[in-house]
Amino acid sequence: MKTKNAFMAVLIVLIAGAVWGKSAPLKDTPNVEEGRFYLHKFAQRIGEETYKITRGDQQVQLAADFKFTDRGREVPLTATLTMEPDMTPTSFHIKGMVSRFSPVEDSIEGRKAGHTVIGPAESFFDVEAYAPVSIQMEMVRYWRRHGSPANLMTLPHGTVQIRDEGGEQFVIGGKKISLQRVSVRGVIWGMESLWFDRNDNLVALVGCDGEMDHFEAIASDYEDGLNEFISSAGRNNMATLGKVAAALAGTANDQVIAITGGRLVDGTGKPPLENSVVILRQGKIVAAGPAASVAVPKNAQVIHAEGKSVLPGLWDMHSHFEQVEWGPIYLATGVTTVRDVGNEEDFIVSVRDAVASGSGLGPRILMAGVVDGSGPISLGMNRVDTPEQAREQVRQYKQHGALQIKVYSSVKPEILKVVTEEAHRLGMTVTGHVPNGMTALEGIDDGMDQINHVAYVTSVMADPKTKAVTPDSAQVKAVLDAFAQHHTVVDPTVALMELLLHSSANDISTFEPGFNKVAPEIRELLGEMGSPPEKAAAAQERFNSLLETVRILHQAGVPIVVGTDQAVPGYSVDREMELYVKAGFTPMEAIQAATVVPAKVMGLEKDSGTIEPGKRADVIIVDGNPVENISDIRKVSAVFSAGRMFEPGPLWSAAGFKP
Secondary structure, eight states: OOOHHHHHHHHIIIIIOSSOOOOOOOOOOOSEEEEEEEEEETTEEEEEEEEEEEEOSSOEEEEEEEEEEETTEEEEEEEEEEEOTTOOEEEEEEEEEEETTEEEEEEEETTEETTEEOOTTOOEEEOOSSOSHHHHHHHHHHHHHTTOOSSEEEESSOEEEEEEEEEEEEEETTEEEEEEEEEEESSSSSEEEEEEOTTSOEEEEEEEOTTSOEEEEEEGGGGGGHHHHHHHHHHHHHHHHHHHHHHHOSBOTTSOEEEEEEEEOOSSSOOOEEEEEEEEETTEEEEEEETTTSOOOTTOEEEEOTTEEEEEOEEEEEEOOOSTTHHHHHHHHTEEEEEEESOOHHHHHHHHHHHHHTSSOSOEEEEEEEEBOSSTTOOSSOBOOSHHHHHHHHHHHHHTTOSEEEEOTTOOHHHHHHHHHHHHHTTOEEEEOOOTTOOHHHHHHTTOOEEESTHHHHHHHSOTTTOOOOTTSHHHHHHHHHHHHHTOEEEOOHHHHHHHHSBTTSOGGGTOGGGGGSOHHHHHHHTTOSBOGGGHHHHHHHHHHHHHHHHHHHHTTOOBOOOOOSSSTTHHHHHHHHHHHHTTOOHHHHHHHTTHHHHHHTTOTTTSSSOOTTSBOOEEEEESOTTTOGGGGGOEEEEEETTEEEOHHHHHHHTTOOO
């Protein structure tokens, strides 16, 4: 296996920016510059930003007004940035929201913010978040004018890395244009892609917002190029990680590997097998069993697993693979397959195909294409307001390799059945939210095969008056009978609900130790989550009812699959499994909910989900024994994804996490 030092050398060159393109000088600009960006989420226009830059002999001032509406909630933000003529910041004021759940308010004067003090000769810039977008435009202009440093300090805190990625051509509005692509890290988690014209004007930004959702800002004259910018960001960012992957992978998938001496937990439900041997070759499992009966090939690379457990690679059945950094995070957690349940189609197809071809870094991606109806809380751009639109969108997703359709909250009840019928006709299944105006029982009656988020189930199980979920009540029996009849599958996402409902007076690390290891940009966002202390008791009661629903469903034999949504990246897969055990699963059953059960649900049980000959070489090695203590699932020491071996530490580092 290549060493951590080799990995770091590649990472420094590729990401931290030790090698830069030539820095272009700032172009001559007018005394007054005004502009407008159209703001998008999941490729749907949701708002706009206007800005005005006034340049005088003594100072330059930027005033920005940023506002969008996300699923019915307004997210407004204003900012004023004052700079010296050479663009060195002198004051910065920002106030508003950067997501539906994240307020921001800050004022900076000079070179000091809190405990951070910038020396008189040091380059720095003021930036608080991914928005306003015009602040990032000025930051890149400043970076170019000040020698394009490998690391640029920022106030009120942090450091960003900016890199010129070279020229790129697009055809927008029937015209061929040439733009310069720049990557930015450190403003928001992961890599942002920005494109500038020859006059250093920002044309487009593709990144993530304060909820780690897809976000795009496009200059008003270039909106026709939205999908091209999204596809380019996915391809180019995954290509960068693909180069990093070459330094991280310890083995090629065509190499013969023997994992010896470990405790084999094969996912079938059989008792663990001590002192086992597992043989991997050409991306497949070719043998697994007792050391006494499985011979180790002479040419095999031997991986010693004495005192450790060997398990199938884990699944996350509720992924939103919003940016390429999710790839190394998932692998570091031991996740080798994810079901993406709602994404920008151009982006996720590019990323999925890059991983499948071996040019990218990440788990196998199974795609569920999202559809929604028009309304104040609509998500994404794929509308299904008519039967014709519904059939067309389902057919389009099928052509692009989606295995499922995900319905979102604004799909009209009369359209849901059209979606499910067309999906079933094409051999696809349907998962998602229960549309507004419907219950979970009505959703499965109209053809939904699976339900995302257990709260939809709790709402139909709970007593209408007391809101309590009582196992032997008529409501519960009716739900269980219906789910059994329809073979309904549920991914509960209780780790996310715990994050949202915990008392904000309690540190997240008290129940999720991974919180202390996430990238600083994520820790700041997650730290805003939780219920106010005065509402903590009611929130805890609600969370308990969700866990009770999971317990009842599991005892009744309803298939439960591990899914996280966007909680604490990577670690919430582990937390979801821990919560299942808290809800009454045995540790073995929780492991199966993340391995063989999702494989069966997706019709891939002959391909993966267990450690058996002929299946994909998706295997993890874990320190300890998660069959006795489910929290040992957090101690992944090696990951094999289709036979390629990775160590978790460098993977965590590649995404900005602490190993």
